[in-house]
Amino acid sequence: MIPIPAFLVLAAVLFGIGAVGFLVRRNVLVALMSIELMLNAINLTFVAFNRAYPHQHTGQITSFFVIAIAAAEAAVGLAIVLSFFRLRKTVRSDSADLLKN
Amino acid sequence: MAQANLLEQIYFALCALLAVAGAIGTVAFPNPIRGALSLLFSIVAIAGLYLQLHAPFLAAIQLIVYAGAVVVLFLFVIMLIGPDAVPPKDSRALVARVGGGVAATAISLLVLMVLARKTFPRIAPAQAEFGSVESIGALLFTDYLVPFEVASFLLMVAIVGAVAVARGKQPDPQLAKGKTQELVPADEAGLKDRGER
Numbered sequence: 138m139i140p141i142p143a144f145l146v147l148a149a150v151l152f153g154i155g156a157v158g159f160l161v162r163r164n165v166l167v168a169l170m171s172i173e174l175m176l177n178a179i180n181l182t183f184v185a186f187n188r189a190y191p192h193q194h195t196g197q198i199t200s201f202f203v204i205a206i207a208a209a210e211a212a213v214g215l216a217i218v219l220s221f222f223r224l225r226k227t228v229r230s231d232s233a234d235l236l237k238n
Numbered sequence: 239m240a241q242a243n244l245l246e247q248i249y250f251a252l253c254a255l256l257a258v259a260g261a262i263g264t265v266a267f268p269n270p271i272r273g274a275l276s277l278l279f280s281i282v283a284i285a286g287l288y289l290q291l292h293a294p295f296l297a298a299i300q301l302i303v304y305a306g307a308v309v310v311l312f313l314f315v316i317m318l319i320g321p322d323a324v325p326p327k328d329s330r331a332l333v334a335r336v337g338g339g340v341a342a343t344a345i346s347l348l349v350l351m352v353l354a355r356k357t358f359p360r361i362a363p364a365q366a367e368f369g370s371v372e373s374i375g376a377l378l379f380t381d382y383l384v385p386f387e388v389a390s391f392l393l394m395v396a397i398v399g400a401v402a403v404a405r406g407k408q409p410d411p412q413l414a415k416g417k418t419q420e421l422v423p424a425d426e427a428g429l430k431d432r433g434e435r
Contacts, residue, residue: 139250140358147254153345158265160338166270188291191364205389209396211308215315216404229325
């Protein structure tokens with residue numbers, strides 16, 4: 138059996154890659170994909186901890202709800218990206234400055 | 239026994255490698271189409287890890303919802319946007335670079351701290367029904383019934399909201415009847431107003 142910390146370390150690495158991508162990339166689409174990556178890493182952590190304490194299903198149920206909310210978030214986020222693209226003809230997050238001045 | 243252990247380790251290493259490679263590809267490819275396909279690889283690898291963690295139901299949900307719906311939605315939007323989905327210049331602010339560096343350092347420190355521990359606790363083998371569709375389904379419809387219904391309501395609101403936001407403002411039919419104005423997309427009209435002010 139693979140020890141649980143192996144999964145936790147992998148999840149932390151995935152979360153780190155997602156966080157760096159979200160902070161560094163200026164493309165709104167890539168930023169949204171990085172958010173999905175981070176949510177996936179957190180789900181992996183939940184499931185791994187649930188495997189370590191297998192008398193309840195709390196972690197897996199939480200993961201299930203996180204997946205449902207991530208789907209809703211992706212739908213609304215992509216709708217906002219489409220709307221933003223129609224307004225500005227670009228997907229650079231630097232260009233989202235309509236509230237300035 | 240040792241052979242099964244080796245197989246498990248090979249399976250874990252393959253999935254982990256695929257997941258990390260997919261994650262790096264998602265973040266690093268300039269073209270978001272390639273990013274979305276890398277995300278697909280990462281998601282499939284994580285579904286494989288769920289199987290190893292005795293969560294077959296979640297692995298199936300992961301494949302159906304993420305690989306089947308979310309990534310396809312991303313691809314649709316990227317293709318709707320077209321070649322403009324790759325902005326000409328990916329300018330990076332200093333704050334973002336510093337923030338990214340701090341995040342990367344923090345995560346690597348965390349990983350090193352975990353790896354520095356020599357011994358890891360052994361975990362007991364799980365029962366056969368752990369994580370099965372039956373047990374999760376029974377829980378969802380008894381203890382977690384209210385959150386389940388709230389989640390379905392949230393998804394419905396998200397669908398309506400996504401349609402409302404992506405559709406944009408349509409010209410008001412009653413206003414259009416009064417004076418014959420040319421059909422300007424509402425967003426461009428809004429930009430024009432802003433420019434005049």
